[in-house]
Amino acid sequence: MGLSLNSLKLVLVFITLFPITKAKELDYQGPVCSEDRTTSNTTYQLNLITLFSSLSSKATTTIFYKDSSNGVYGLFMCRGDAPFDVCGDCVQSATHVLSSECTLSLWGIIWYEQCMVRYSNTCFFSVPSTQPSNLMSNNFNVSTNQTMFVSLLVNSMNKTADEAAFSLKKYATKEQKVTQVQTIFNLAQCTRDLGFQACRTCLGFAVAQIPVCCKGRRGGRVLLPSCNIRFELYPFYSHVSREQVLVPATNYPNIDSKYSQDPGYLSHNCSRTNYQTTIDKKRITTILTYLSSKARNSNNNNEFQMTNVENRIFGLYLCRADIPSSLCAECIANATNRIASECPMSIDAVIWYNHCLLRYANYSFFRTMSTSPRFESMNVTNYEDNRSYYKYQLWSALTKVAGDIWDRSDRYCKETFVLNEVQRLYVQGQCTKDLSTGDCNYCIHDVIETAIPWSRLGSIGGRVLYPSCTLRFELFPFYWNGTDDQPPSTKEKNGRSGAIILIVIIPIVASVLLFSFCCYLLRKRARKCYNKTILKQNFGHESNTIGGLQFDLSIIEAATNNFSEENKIGKGGFGQVYKGVLSDGRHIAVKRLSKSSNQGAAEFKNEVLLIAKLQHKNLVAFIGFCLQEEEKILIYEYVPNKSLDYLLFDGRSEKRLSWTERYNIIDGIARGILYLHEYSRLKIIHRDLKPSNILLDENMNPKISDFGLARIIDQQQGSTTRVVGTLGYLSPEYAMQGILSEKSDIFSFGVMILEIITGKKNVSSNELYCNAEGLLSLVWRQFCNQTSLSVLDPKMKENWCDEFEVIRCIQIGLLCVQENPDDRPTIEAIVSYLSNISIELPSPHEPAFFLHGKMDPTKIYAGESSSSISVNGISKSIFLPR
Structure with a gap:
C-alpha cells in the first residue's frame, strides 16, 4: 500500500498530538448516548468540543468540576481517593470516547473505575438523576448465608450513604465485618453539586438496587448519573496519596542466599509414612529418574505428570512458565537428587525450588487441589509511614493476578503494578495444569485469604507455595531474564563497540517500526470507515x-x-x-x-x-x-447447562432438577423480568418467554435469552397488528386482539412456573389446540380439589420438597395465567411473593382456556410470514450447552 508524503505528515502530526503512551483506553462502562440528535457541523458540536476541553484541563487540579458553554452543560467526578494525575488521565480518556462514540447525541454519559463524565443540552446541575443506570456484579457468590450477608451489606451501605451525603466531598468509605476473615468494603459518592437531601435520595435509590443486581455476590456496583455505590470483599479504595514513596527497595535481602550450596532450593516436606520394602524404594527411584529424564528431553517445561499404574506410584513436576526448558531440566535434576537424599524413606514427598516444584506419592493426587503442606517466606519491614497504602496496593495486585490465572490455559500469570514514580510491584502466580479452573481459582484465593491475610500484608516481598499452586510478590523484577532471582543491581557499562552498534541499529529499527505503524493506522482507518458505513446502513443513528x-x-x-x-x-x-x-x-x-x-x-x-x-x-x-x-x-x-426446556422435557437429559433448583430458577427468571419491566432504562416486553429461551449456567442460575421478538413499550399498554410468540405461552388479549403489555410476559411466566413444577408442557407439538385437557386446566382442577401436590413432576431429583413452597408457587402460577390481565399480579408483586412467605396471596380466578377451540390460528395470523408466530414443535431450537 502506497503512502504519500502528505499522508505520512498527517500520521506524524496525529502521533504528536496523541502520544502512544496515552493510546490504550482504560476500562469503562457505556457510553450511553441519547437518541435525540443534532446534525453535523452545528454550533452545538463546536460548543461541546469546547466543554470537553475545559473539563479535561480542570481534571489535573480538582476531582469535581461543572461547566457550561452556550447551551451545553457538563461535569466530571473522579473517585474521592483518586490523585490528580489519575483523575486527569481518566477524564481525558472519557471525553475522548464520548466525543467519538456520541458524536451527534444531545446528551451522553460514561463511567470509568476512577471517574465519570456527563454532558447534556439541558441543565442538570443540582438535580439528582438515576437514569440511565448501570448495574454490575461479581461472578462469584459469597460463601456465608446470603440473607444475612445482604442484610449486613444494605445496613452498612446505608451508613456509608449517610456519611457521604453529610460530607463536603460527598464521598465516604466504610468497612463492615462479616466473619472473622471476611470484611465488606463499601464506597458511596455523589456529585458535589447536590445538596444533602438530593445526594441521600440518589444513594438511597442506588442501595435499593443491591438485591436486584448483586444478591449474594462477592462484589457489585450501581452506577447512576448523580451518584454511585460499590462494595467488595477486598479493599479497593485508598486512604492516602499515591504520590508517597513506599518502602525503600534498595539493599533488599536475597531470601535464597542461605541456600548457596544448592542455588534456588527453598524447602521440602517428607511424609511420616515410610515405605516398607526395597521394592518401594526402587519404584520411587524409577519415577524420580523418569521425571528428571522427561524434563531434560522435553521442550514443554510447564508441567509433566507420570503414573506407574502397576506399582501405584504417581509423580508430577511443574516449572515456572517464564523460564527456558534448559533451566527447567536443571532445576528438576537438582530437585530429584535432593528429595531422594532428604526423604530417603518417605512414600509421599514434595520439594520447592525458585523455578520448579516436584512431588510424588503412592496415591493419585492428579486433578485434586492440595493446600498442604505449604512453604511461606515473608520479608517484613519495620517501615510504617505508608503501611496502609502499601497494604491496599498489594492486596489489589494479588487479587488481580488471582483473578487472571484460573481462566488461562497455562494456569500462569505475571504482572507489574505501578506504586509510584520510582517503585513497581511484581507479582507472579501459577497452578498445576491438571487442576480444573474452579480448583485453581480456589487454590490461589486460599493463598491470599489464608496464608497472606490482611494482617500480614506489610511484607515488602514474599511467597507462598502449595503443592497445587504458588504465589510470589516482590519490589524487584524477579521474573527470569537470563539471571537467577535477585534484586536489581548496577551493571557494568557496555563496551564502545556495543554502543556504536546500538547507535546505528536503534534509529533504523525505529524508522521501520514507525513506517509500519503508519501503514497500519491507515489500513485500520479505512477498515473502520467501511465498518461504520455498514453499521449506518443497518442500524441508522x-x-x-x-x-x-x-x-x-x-x-x-x-x-x-x-x-x-x-x-x-x-x-x-x-x-x-x-x-x-x-x-x-x-x-x-x-x-x-x-x-x-x-x-x-x-x-x-x-x-x-x-x-x-x-x-x-x-x-x-x-x-x-x-x-x-x-x-x-x-x-x-457460553452457558454450559443447556436450556430449561432440555432439562424439563427432553428424555435424553441425564440431569434431574431438585425442588430447590426449580424454586431458584423460578425466582431468578422473575428477577430478570423485573429488570426488563422496571429497572432497565428501557421498558421491555420480551414476548417470547418459554423454557427453551431460559439458559442455565454452571450454578443452575437462569438467564433469559433470545430478544429477537422483544419490544420497547413507552406507555403502559401498546397494540400491534403483528402477533408474534409461541403458542401455549401467548396471553389471550395479545393473541386475540393484539393488545401488548407487561401482563403479556406475566402470562407466559405463569405458564413456565406450572411447567417447571409439573415437568409437563402446556401445549406440545402434536397437540396444539386439540388437547382435551391442557396443563392449565389440569393444575386448576387439582388446585380447586386441594390436591395440588399430585401434579408435582415425578422425575424430580429428590423425593423431598417444601410442600408449602410448592403449593405457593402453583398459586402464583395460576394468578399469572388469569384471563383478565388486570387480575394478574405485577412482576414486583411476584418477586415479593417469592422472597417473603409471610405475604398472603390472593385467590386466583379460573385460568384462560381460550386455547381450546376458541381461536383459529390460520385466520388470526393471516397475511403474516411464518416467522411471525412460532409453534413449539417447529421453531424450538435444539439447545446443547452454550
Whole structure:
C-alpha cells in the first residue's frame, strides 16, 4: 500500500498530538448516548468540543468540576481517593470516547473505575438523576448465608450513604465485618453539586438496587448519573496519596542466599509414612529418574505428570512458565537428587525450588487441589509511614493476578503494578495444569485469604507455595531474564563497540517500526470507515452506540474453528449455534444467521439494539455481533447447562432438577423480568418467554435469552397488528386482539412456573389446540380439589420438597395465567411473593382456556410470514450447552 508524503505528515502530526503512551483506553462502562440528535457541523458540536476541553484541563487540579458553554452543560467526578494525575488521565480518556462514540447525541454519559463524565443540552446541575443506570456484579457468590450477608451489606451501605451525603466531598468509605476473615468494603459518592437531601435520595435509590443486581455476590456496583455505590470483599479504595514513596527497595535481602550450596532450593516436606520394602524404594527411584529424564528431553517445561499404574506410584513436576526448558531440566535434576537424599524413606514427598516444584506419592493426587503442606517466606519491614497504602496496593495486585490465572490455559500469570514514580510491584502466580479452573481459582484465593491475610500484608516481598499452586510478590523484577532471582543491581557499562552498534541499529529499527505503524493506522482507518458505513446502513443513528461491540469475521472464524461441525451446539429457525473460544480465553456461543434465508434479519437488528443496552445476572450476557460479508452473527456468553426446556422435557437429559433448583430458577427468571419491566432504562416486553429461551449456567442460575421478538413499550399498554410468540405461552388479549403489555410476559411466566413444577408442557407439538385437557386446566382442577401436590413432576431429583413452597408457587402460577390481565399480579408483586412467605396471596380466578377451540390460528395470523408466530414443535431450537 502506497503512502504519500502528505499522508505520512498527517500520521506524524496525529502521533504528536496523541502520544502512544496515552493510546490504550482504560476500562469503562457505556457510553450511553441519547437518541435525540443534532446534525453535523452545528454550533452545538463546536460548543461541546469546547466543554470537553475545559473539563479535561480542570481534571489535573480538582476531582469535581461543572461547566457550561452556550447551551451545553457538563461535569466530571473522579473517585474521592483518586490523585490528580489519575483523575486527569481518566477524564481525558472519557471525553475522548464520548466525543467519538456520541458524536451527534444531545446528551451522553460514561463511567470509568476512577471517574465519570456527563454532558447534556439541558441543565442538570443540582438535580439528582438515576437514569440511565448501570448495574454490575461479581461472578462469584459469597460463601456465608446470603440473607444475612445482604442484610449486613444494605445496613452498612446505608451508613456509608449517610456519611457521604453529610460530607463536603460527598464521598465516604466504610468497612463492615462479616466473619472473622471476611470484611465488606463499601464506597458511596455523589456529585458535589447536590445538596444533602438530593445526594441521600440518589444513594438511597442506588442501595435499593443491591438485591436486584448483586444478591449474594462477592462484589457489585450501581452506577447512576448523580451518584454511585460499590462494595467488595477486598479493599479497593485508598486512604492516602499515591504520590508517597513506599518502602525503600534498595539493599533488599536475597531470601535464597542461605541456600548457596544448592542455588534456588527453598524447602521440602517428607511424609511420616515410610515405605516398607526395597521394592518401594526402587519404584520411587524409577519415577524420580523418569521425571528428571522427561524434563531434560522435553521442550514443554510447564508441567509433566507420570503414573506407574502397576506399582501405584504417581509423580508430577511443574516449572515456572517464564523460564527456558534448559533451566527447567536443571532445576528438576537438582530437585530429584535432593528429595531422594532428604526423604530417603518417605512414600509421599514434595520439594520447592525458585523455578520448579516436584512431588510424588503412592496415591493419585492428579486433578485434586492440595493446600498442604505449604512453604511461606515473608520479608517484613519495620517501615510504617505508608503501611496502609502499601497494604491496599498489594492486596489489589494479588487479587488481580488471582483473578487472571484460573481462566488461562497455562494456569500462569505475571504482572507489574505501578506504586509510584520510582517503585513497581511484581507479582507472579501459577497452578498445576491438571487442576480444573474452579480448583485453581480456589487454590490461589486460599493463598491470599489464608496464608497472606490482611494482617500480614506489610511484607515488602514474599511467597507462598502449595503443592497445587504458588504465589510470589516482590519490589524487584524477579521474573527470569537470563539471571537467577535477585534484586536489581548496577551493571557494568557496555563496551564502545556495543554502543556504536546500538547507535546505528536503534534509529533504523525505529524508522521501520514507525513506517509500519503508519501503514497500519491507515489500513485500520479505512477498515473502520467501511465498518461504520455498514453499521449506518443497518442500524441508522443507533450505529454510534453499538460500534464498539462489532467483531471482525476473522476473529469469530478463529474462535469457532471456522464454524466446524465439532463446534456446533444447536440449531434453530435463524440458523446454527456454535461454541467458541476468543483469544483472551472467554468461552462464547455464536448464533449465525443463515445466509440462504431472510428469516431473522429483523430479529437480528432488534436483538442487537436491545440487549446491547441491558445488563443483569439473569439475562444472558451479550458480548457482540458481526456484520460482514453477508454474515449476521450474534455473540453471547457460553452457558454450559443447556436450556430449561432440555432439562424439563427432553428424555435424553441425564440431569434431574431438585425442588430447590426449580424454586431458584423460578425466582431468578422473575428477577430478570423485573429488570426488563422496571429497572432497565428501557421498558421491555420480551414476548417470547418459554423454557427453551431460559439458559442455565454452571450454578443452575437462569438467564433469559433470545430478544429477537422483544419490544420497547413507552406507555403502559401498546397494540400491534403483528402477533408474534409461541403458542401455549401467548396471553389471550395479545393473541386475540393484539393488545401488548407487561401482563403479556406475566402470562407466559405463569405458564413456565406450572411447567417447571409439573415437568409437563402446556401445549406440545402434536397437540396444539386439540388437547382435551391442557396443563392449565389440569393444575386448576387439582388446585380447586386441594390436591395440588399430585401434579408435582415425578422425575424430580429428590423425593423431598417444601410442600408449602410448592403449593405457593402453583398459586402464583395460576394468578399469572388469569384471563383478565388486570387480575394478574405485577412482576414486583411476584418477586415479593417469592422472597417473603409471610405475604398472603390472593385467590386466583379460573385460568384462560381460550386455547381450546376458541381461536383459529390460520385466520388470526393471516397475511403474516411464518416467522411471525412460532409453534413449539417447529421453531424450538435444539439447545446443547452454550
